[in-house]
Amino acid sequence: MPATTTPTQARKVSEVDQWHMETEVAIVGFGGAGGCAAIQVADSGGKAIIFEVASASGGSTAMSSAEIYMGGSGGTRVQRACGFEDTTEAMFTYMMMSAGPQADEDKIRGYCENSTAHFEWLCELGVPFKDSFHESRAIMCLTDDGLLYTGSEKAWPFAEHAAPAARGHNLYVEGDNGGPLFMKIVTENVEQRPAITVEYEVRALTLICDDNNEVVGLVVRKDQQELNVRATKGVILCAGGFVMNDEMLRKHAPKLTRGNQAIGNPGDTGAGIQMGMSAGGAAINMHEGFISLPYYPPASITGGILVNDKGQRIINEDVYHARLGNAILKDEGERFYFIVTVEQYGDYEKMNFMAAEVCGTGETVAELEAELQLPGGSLQHTVSFYNDNVAHGSDPMFHKASEWLQTLEVPLVALDVTPGRGSFWPYFTLGGLDTLPSGEVVREDRSVIPGLYAAGRTACGVVRRAEGYSSGMSVGDATYSGRLAGKAAAAR
């Protein structure tokens, strides 16, 4: 893992003897947030330079599926074409529940109210979405369909409170290729705007502050030289999260160290967050992140039950995969199994993300229970209780939706989903600089640091925990928050 080389003290303007470059808005990082920020600066009549440490644009957005979570206001064009008349209130309620106690109501309100307009903005950039609905339960869409369910919208308890609607917008491209296409389009848009300059292979080192603690520029390293960049309207930090910084992970988000696959680009070292902190910015929600057991596809696994080492079920198995994964991480149990029928197991070996191994089979439940070393009678009770209720079409304990209620008939198969035993646990960070909805970075007392903005995973955005995550919320947040920061900086 690359260590950060960012000093955590901002440079004083009194120590700057020469300005090597000047712009209105300096943007650190050319992923989804930085790219959209730059476009918005230019379209607001401003000038921007993007500093990107890599030799090309992309960031973590290009590595993602680039699903984008959008809806409300009666539905986007794609939603309406697919029969979803999504309301802003339903989307707001769902996203508030998603963020849970950490929710930033103002940010979520703004995101939901402006979401269909954001869709239109993306379309104007040239981002293509097909007016078609992908029916099957998937983590990412491998077809070119434009819309799918990407969260827990149809699952308890969300569906009880917010009318479900599919909001995951998928780019019009076959396979898991949304990210590269999205960043290609954003990059083309950046290149078409003369007001934007891009400096690749340039590392941002630290911010430059004046005597009033206002951010007036930043120090970058280019061709092994330190250059002082003056930014007359401000600096926007879009440098990703800190998933690649082991020390920060251990210190702030030890939960994530239970994962085994960091999701992000090598630049996600937390340097942007550290730069913001050095100018007085408060970092919040640093303990949280996305961490998940991606147990579908095949969707058929959803018909099975998840049990802990007491043979107890712990959650409705039809939720989003990160919500189920987090139920495992929160449970006191030391071992966890997915119990499925042979039919549900199906072609699991041909197509699965979670990589959990078969650790037991049983011609009877008692046999499987013994093989898994569960307390005698525990799994037998759980299965018979579950089956008895399935026979009546209900799941009184966990409220799994009826479409997934299937009798567990022997022989049964157990998949070991214990963290650390081979199953796949991807993770990335969700903590970052505290910002106003405008993208302005604030101090611990929420006073604004003049001239400093953050967006994407460098900021703490609308999506705040794995338990309520839905795919598409990060790219949605990055692109939308980037735009707001660009607009605010340009208007300064």
Added chain:
Amino acid sequence: MPATTTPTQARKVSEVDQWHMETEVAIVGFGGAGGCAAIQVADSGGKAIIFEVASASGGSTAMSSAEIYMGGSGGTRVQRACGFEDTTEAMFTYMMMSAGPQADEDKIRGYCENSTAHFEWLCELGVPFKDSFHESRAIMCLTDDGLLYTGSEKAWPFAEHAAPAARGHNLYVEGDNGGPLFMKIVTENVEQRPAITVEYEVRALTLICDDNNEVVGLVVRKDQQELNVRATKGVILCAGGFVMNDEMLRKHAPKLTRGNQAIGNPGDTGAGIQMGMSAGGAAINMHEGFISLPYYPPASITGGILVNDKGQRIINEDVYHARLGNAILKDEGERFYFIVTVEQYGDYEKMNFMAAEVCGTGETVAELEAELQLPGGSLQHTVSFYNDNVAHGSDPMFHKASEWLQTLEVPLVALDVTPGRGSFWPYFTLGGLDTLPSGEVVREDRSVIPGLYAAGRTACGVVRRAEGYSSGMSVGDATYSGRLAGKAAAAR
């Protein structure tokens, strides 16, 4: 709740036109940490001023039971007299498990290795401990006994990994009066040392930093005037946590807002943490705190079972009350009940802390299950499964220790321990400034801020989460970390 009035930007020394006071070490806050810090400064040959916003010493330590968690090195005098030959390794293992993934190994190692010496130091101050053991399971000792179990030492999984020993040291005083006595003794010790001055009713406002970001003093408000205090050796922040600051709680530790009784003094506004952040200090573990359901005494409740709204048990009921409380908070369930026999209920009404109301009784388990609206058959299975195993002297699911395994015979009583339904949920914060074991405050990159120290709840100490809390860890940490900070500052 009093809002903090602390500006979150440090004052520059260039803005200081006059020093109104001067000392070597300025200490903010006169609770357990600040008092012990001052004593240690004086005993190291240094001079100190303590600034206390209240009109008397005390802080949250005086409001506590002042149990002090100490042991290792073969045992303190009291432990040895009571038959506990405690080892440093056992204490270290237990405390590492207690802190979990957030553990600071260096701090915990130092705390355990020096714990019996800390006991001796307290004895030399005049803190009295009786060489007697309090047998019964208690949250606080209402007798004058000197030693009791105050954590989960004898419970699974701790007892499997670390030889249990009682480490909660209780002052030689009847009733829950340890805190006032402890602070009386500390205050007398402070007053006996001419090198220490105490300024009461003086509020610390902000730190003063020089051009190298070194802390050289602080601004205080005394008699409605702002005074600049020069501190040639440094400033020690011992101003408590942030449990009284609603805004910080909601932002950083929303879990704690599920509690209904803030534990602390009115000065716990987070002002010390904010001052440290303003000088570049990193705050860590800000999402964590102590939050608990104090379900004993009467100890007899421990013989019952805790179930969620699925009728499932979720934890061994013989753990420390904050560990059980947190199992409730982590569970997806919406309702929680303690199910006890009439005998276990006993004289619950006469003496209980948790204040949970009886919400159901049943001549049969089925009757109680129906009354509690639990899924049909769920509680019946849980109770019969539990009883079957109790008959064999075991608890294969949760490993409750055999001394607490009692058959649940009807009639049964249900106590509603759902958060928000009347039961008592005390809470306080456990996040704070990141410090080295010496008390030196560090930045996000762990570089030291010269001249700045923190101790007690203003720092993030050895105790980091409710799930592993034991009573006495906070006063133990406050007094010990205060001493280390005092020693380090005096030696500067």
